[in-house]
Amino acid sequence: MMVLLETLPNWIWLVPVLPLVAVVINAARVLLGTATGDAAEPLTARLSSLAAFGGLVLMIAIDALALIDAPPGHLRLAHSSCSTPCR
């Protein structure tokens, strides 16, 4: 449990990725024709809501850990562009 909590800040990348997963699933459903009509509305809303809620829970957990002095990770892109050593 403690190991999981210690590594939690490194999962911060999930916060923007979770809504993207919802986008991909909902877009696939629309393209495949399974998300049409009123009956498909609750699943679309639930997927987006779950993704947003997952991000919120993760952020709150990381906030709580940051208060106990566990520095959160950073999203990194283009490592080769770093002139200083990238963490």
Added chain:
Amino acid sequence: MSLTLGTLTALIGWLVIRFSANYLHREAGFHRFFIALSFFLAGIQFVLLAGNGLLAFVGWEMCGVSSFLLIGYAWHRPVATGNALFAFVTNRGGDAGFLLALGLAATWLGGFEWTLLSKASQISVVNDRLLVIGFVIAALAKSAQLPFSAWITKSLEGPTPSSAIFYGAVMVHAGVYLMLRLEPLLLQVPDVMFGLVVAGVLTAIYAWLCGLVQTDVKSALIFATLFQVSLMFVAIGLGWTTLALVHLCLHAGWRVWQFLVAPSWLVITRERPPPPPAWLRHNQLLYTAALQRFWLDKLADALFVQPTASFSRDAHAFEAHFIDHAIGQPGQGKAVHADRPLVVADGLLGRLLASASDVLQRIEYRLLLRGKGGTAEKLMHRAGAYLRTLENLLEQPRYLMMAVMATFVVIL
């Protein structure tokens, strides 16, 4: 700061999604709305949590695209698509500033890391100023500060929940966040900070005067938002960044609630909107200017949108007159020859293929298929006559003997 704003954004995003599930029930673009909204949430979290400018720019663009999609939500209405284009094109001006700053950072500092940008004192003051100006242009455009203010009133064309999260609570503050993130860089160029104060004060006056004459709740709210955001820019320009951050968080939470209850405002208040103050009504010039929103819409339309629309029309005409003729369009073929209506082709390549096919068909017809008297028949008759003459010659004894001797010579 990133954690605070990221958490606030995640909370607002979740609440707006929950609200939208009921608000947009049975709307035609229900699924499209949720896809665009989730895409926006991903983009804004990229902006807030990114450790470098490049990833922040990716998120910045994702926000811009989703904003365009949601303003043009009712795409069958020309006003909605026109306003979406207006907002999109105006924001690209800010994006150009962001890209300029990233390019300069890569050239002069060798990277895009926020920590690296904060230590930009190693470059000259002139370069430092150019770098900051790029980011400031991006921030002013995203937060709809002067001279980029006109797009935000047009952006209210989208559904109310998207107006709440984009222009009331979250996206409009992205410019403020960028300035707060680059605070160490800003402190090195006090004249740019003074420019932020000037832009903030002018926007505040503009938003205050225009807000006084609005008669619908969403327009009044958007000018109130603009006024508060301009105060945050003034605070940043004066160096009061903590105040700006606190102001941002409180304003985002308050404004999202106001926007979400905006459709019920008439039921809640049961009052007519208050008239503009008497001093404004008596000053005809100022009153007209406020009603016309200081003609900024027309100015931005002439400077940004019309040139883009003209360019789009030119590109469309070029495509219709040259590209379509060159490559052809499916199902638009015309008969190559009037006497053969079944052979149809369109475009340069299609016509070339049809011509080649026509030539081959003609060869086939002339040589093989045409009946008595054709070229192939004449050639075959002539060859047959030559062979018959040869056969007659060989049947004579002297030529037969010569042939036998020639055979022996070859064998020996």
